[in-house]
Amino acid sequence: MAELDEVLRVDELRTYFYTQEGTVRAVDGASFAVKRGQVLGIVGESGCGKSVAAQSILRIVPPPGRIVGGQIIYHRQVAADGASNLSEMLNLTEMHPRGQEMRSIRGSEISMVFQEPMTSLDPVYTVGDQIMEAITLHQNVDRREARKRAIEMLEQVGMPRPGEIVDNYPHQLSGGMRQRVMIAIALSCHPSLLIADEPTTALDVTTEAQILDLMRNLQKQTGTAIVYITHNLGVIAEMCDDVAVMYLGKVVEQADVDSIFYDPKHPYTQALLRSIPRIGQARKRLEPIKGIVPDPYAIPQGCPFWPRCIHAMPGLCDHDQPEYVPIAPGHSVRCHLFRQEAM
Amino acid sequence: MLGYIGRRFLYMISTLFLVSVVGFLIINLPTGTYVDFYIQRLQNEGTHTSLEQIEAITKRFALDKPLYWQYGKWLFGFVRGDFGLSFEFNKEVKELIWERIVYTVIISLATLIFTWVVAIPIGIYSATHQYTLGDHIFTLVGLIGLSAPSFLLALVLMVIAQRSFGQSVGGLYSPAFVDAPWSWAKLADLLKHLVVPIVVVGASGTASLVRMMRGNLLDILNMQYVQAARARGLSESLVILKHAVRNAIHPLIMLLGMSLPSIISGATVVSIVLSLPTTGPMYFRALQQQDMYLAVTFLVFMAIMLVIGNFLADLLLAWVDPRIRYE
Numbered sequence: 001m002a003e004l005d006e007v008l009r010v011d012e013l014r015t016y017f018y019t020q021e022g023t024v025r026a027v028d029g030a031s032f033a034v035k036r037g038q039v040l041g042i043v044g045e046s047g048c049g050k051s052v053a054a055q056s057i058l059r060i061v062p063p064p065g066r067i068v069g070g071q072i073i074y075h076r077q078v079a080a081d082g083a084s085n086l087s088e089m090l091n092l093t094e095m096h097p098r099g100q101e102m103r104s105i106r107g108s109e110i111s112m113v114f115q116e117p118m119t120s121l122d123p124v125y126t127v128g129d130q131i132m133e134a135i136t137l138h139q140n141v142d143r144r145e146a147r148k149r150a151i152e153m154l155e156q157v158g159m160p161r162p163g164e165i166v167d168n169y170p171h172q173l174s175g176g177m178r179q180r181v182m183i184a185i186a187l188s189c190h191p192s193l194l195i196a197d198e199p200t201t202a203l204d205v206t207t208e209a210q211i212l213d214l215m216r217n218l219q220k221q222t223g224t225a226i227v228y229i230t231h232n233l234g235v236i237a238e239m240c241d242d243v244a245v246m247y248l249g250k251v252v253e254q255a256d257v258d259s260i261f262y263d264p265k266h267p268y269t270q271a272l273l274r275s276i277p278r279i280g281q282a283r284k285r286l287e288p289i290k291g292i293v294p295d296p297y298a299i300p301q302g303c304p305f306w307p308r309c310i311h312a313m314p315g316l317c318d319h320d321q322p323e324y325v326p327i328a329p330g331h332s333v334r335c336h337l338f339r340q341e342a343m
Numbered sequence: 344m345l346g347y348i349g350r351r352f353l354y355m356i357s358t359l360f361l362v363s364v365v366g367f368l369i370i371n372l373p374t375g376t377y378v379d380f381y382i383q384r385l386q387n388e389g390t391h392t393s394l395e396q397i398e399a400i401t402k403r404f405a406l407d408k409p410l411y412w413q414y415g416k417w418l419f420g421f422v423r424g425d426f427g428l429s430f431e432f433n434k435e436v437k438e439l440i441w442e443r444i445v446y447t448v449i450i451s452l453a454t455l456i457f458t459w460v461v462a463i464p465i466g467i468y469s470a471t472h473q474y475t476l477g478d479h480i481f482t483l484v485g486l487i488g489l490s491a492p493s494f495l496l497a498l499v500l501m502v503i504a505q506r507s508f509g510q511s512v513g514g515l516y517s518p519a520f521v522d523a524p525w526s527w528a529k530l531a532d533l534l535k536h537l538v539v540p541i542v543v544v545g546a547s548g549t550a551s552l553v554r555m556m557r558g559n560l561l562d563i564l565n566m567q568y569v570q571a572a573r574a575r576g577l578s579e580s581l582v583i584l585k586h587a588v589r590n591a592i593h594p595l596i597m598l599l600g601m602s603l604p605s606i607i608s609g610a611t612v613v614s615i616v617l618s619l620p621t622t623g624p625m626y627f628r629a630l631q632q633q634d635m636y637l638a639v640t641f642l643v644f645m646a647i648m649l650v651i652g653n654f655l656a657d658l659l660l661a662w663v664d665p666r667i668r669y670e
C-alpha cells in the first residue's frame with residue numbers, strides 16, 4: 001500500500017497573502033507526497049511559492065498570509081520495530097499554528113533549513129545556545145547533556161573544532177559554516193522530515209558542493225526524509241528520489257527523478273529541461289522558456305502556464321483549470337493534454 | 344572587551360576635559376562677569392576689609408593672570424573638590440550645588456526608568472498587534488505626548504493632581520514635611536510629588552521610544568532568525584522576548600546615552616514651572632547673571648552625568664551585543 005510509507009502528503013494546498021495591494025495567491029493548489037526516508041525535490045522558478053509551501057507545512061506563514069484551503073497530512077511513526085509499522089495521521093492544517101501540538105512537531109519531527117545562512121542565526125546568541133535551545137525544548141535533558149549533544153551535532157555536520165565553535169557567535173563563522181550549524185540544529189532532534197529551502201543558493205560553488213555532500217551523507221546515515229527545495233535542476237538530479245515541479249503556486253507534475261528527466265509530461269517541465277545544459281547529450285541549442293512569469297497579483301485564468309505554452313489549446317487552456325491527475329503509478333500531471341477522460 | 348572598555352573610558356575623560364575648557368572659555372568670553380561686578384562693588388565701598396577681600400579673590404582665582412592660568416588654577420581646585428565661589432550668593436559653590444545635583448540625578452534616573460518601563464512593553468504590544476485598535480490608540484496617545492509642550496503638560500497635570508487627588512503640587516514636599524526629619528511618610532510624600540515631573544519630563548521621550556521600539560521590532564520580526572526560532576518549536580512569547588526584542592532593543596540602548604541631555608534640559612523647564620530645587624533653574628540663573636564659577640561647575644557636573652550615562656550605555660550595549668564585545 002503506497003500510503004503507508006508516506007511521511008507527508010500535501011493535498012491541494014492554498015496559501016494566500018492578503019496584502020493592501022491585493023491578494024497574492026502564493027500557493028494555489030499544490031499537491032505532493034514525500035515518502036519516508038526519501039528525498040523529494042521541489043523545483044520551480046523564483047517566486048513560484050516554494051518557500052511559502054515550506055512555511056505552510058511548518059505552519060509558520062507570516063501575516064498577512066493564511067492557509068485558505070487544502071490539507072497537510074503528516075504521518076507520525078508510532079512504532080518502528082520492524083514487525084509493526086504503525087503510523088498516526090495528523091492533519092497539520094487543522095492545528096493551531098501557535099498551539100502546543102504544532103510546536104511539539106516543529107523542530108523535533110519536522111524541521112527546516114533556510115535559504116539565507118547569513119541571517120538564519122540570531123546574532124546575539126552563540127551557535128551552541130541555539131542548538132541547545134532545540135535540544136532542551138524537545139528532549140528531556142539538562143543543560144550539560146544538551147551541550148554535549150550540541151557538540152556531537154557540530155561534529156556530525158563536519159565542523160572542525162566543534163568544542164570551540166560551540167561557543168562562537170554567528171558573525172565569527174562563514175556562510176557555509178553557518179549553514180552547517182543550521183543543519184545541526186535541524187537534525188538535533190532526529191526529525192522524520194527535514195525541509196531544506198534552497199540551502200545552498202546563497203553559497204559559492206565549492207561550499208555548495210560540500211553542503212550537498214554533507215546532506216546526502218547525513219540523509220543516508222539518519223534515514224530522514226527530505227523536502228529539498230531548489231531552482232537548480234542539476235542539484236535535483238544529484239539529490240532526489242522524487243521531483244515535484246511547481247509553477248505559479250501549483251505543482252504541475254510529480255514523478256520519480258528518472259521520469260522527470262527522461263520522460264517529462266508537462267510542457268512546463270519539458271521547457272524547463274530544454275533550458276538547461278545536459279552532459280552526455282549531443283550539443284543542442286539551449287532554449288529559454290518564452291515569455292515571462294506573470295505578475296503574482298494577476299495570475300491568468302485557466303492553466304497558469306498557457307500564455308507561455310507551445311501546446312496551448314485556445315478555448316480550453318485559457319478557460320478551464322486542468323485537474324491534477326495520476327497518469328502512471330507515482331506520476332501525476334496537471335495539464336489538459338492528460339485529461340482523465342483521455343486516458 | 345577590556346580594550347573596548349578602556350577606549351570608552353579614555354573617550355569619557357577626554358570629553359570631560361574638552362567640555363571644561365570650552366565651558367570655561369565661553370563663560371569668560373563676554374565682559375562684565377559677576378566677578379567684575381563684585382569687585383567693582385567692593386572697590387566702591389573702598390574700606391580696608393573690602394580691599395583685602397579683592398586681593399584674596401584675585402589671588403584665589405588668579406584673576407591677574409592670563410585666562411589659561413585661571414583655567415589651570417580652577418581645574419586644579421576642581422579635581423580636589425574646590426569648585427570656587429558664587430559671587431551672587433556669596434557662598435562657596437560646593438555648599439549650593441550638592442542637594443540640587445542629587446535631586447537632578449533622582450529625577451533624571453526616575454524619568455529614564457519610567458520612560459523605558461512604560462515605552463518598551465507598549466512598543467512590543469504595538470508591534471505584535473500592528474494595526475489593531477490597541478496599536479492605533481497607543482499611536483494617538485503617543486502623538487499627543489510628542490507634540491504637547493512640556494510646560495503646558497505640567498500645568499494640566501498639576502491642575503488634575505490638585506483637583507482630583509487633592510494633592511499639594513509644586514516643590515518636592517508638602518508644606519508639612521518640608522522641615523520634617525526623614526521618615527517613610529516623608530519619602531512617600533516625595534515620591535508623590537515626583538510623579539508629575541517624571542510624567543511631564545518623560546512624556547515626549549516615552550512617546551518617541553515607543554515609536555522606535557515598534558519600528559525596530561517590526562523590522563526584526565521579519566528577520567530570518569526569528570522565523571528560524573519559530574521553526575525550532577519555540578513558543579511565540581519566547582520567540583518574541585528572547586530573540587526579537589533582544590535584537591530590537593540595542594539600537595535603543597545606543598540612544599539611551601543620548602537621551603540624557605534632553606531629559607536634563609527638559610527637567611529645567613519643568614523645574615521652573617513646578618518650582619523644583621534641581622540644578623536646572625539655578626544653572627539658568629547663574630548663566631544669566633554670569634556667575635561664572637557656579638555656572639561652570641553646573642556645566643561640568645552635567646557633562647559628568649552625561650558621559651557617565653553614555654559610558655554605562657556603552658557597557659550595556661557590549662553586554663547585549665556580542666559583535667561589539669569581539670570588535
Ligand SMILES: Nc1ncnc2c1ncn2[C@@H]1O[C@H](COP(=O)(O)OP(=O)(O)O)[C@@H](O)[C@H]1O
Pocket residue numbers: 017019024025026044045046047048049050051052053062063064065296
Ligand atoms: N510575507 C509575504 N507577504 C506578501 N507576499 C509574500 C510574502 N512571502 C511571499 N510572498 C509572495 O508569495 C509568492 C511566492 O513567494 P516564495 O514562496 O518566497 O517564492 P519562492 O518560490 O522563490 O520561494 C511571491 O509572489 C511572493 O511575493
Ligand SMILES: [Mg+2]
Pocket residue numbers: 050051052115197198
Ligand atoms: Mg524561496
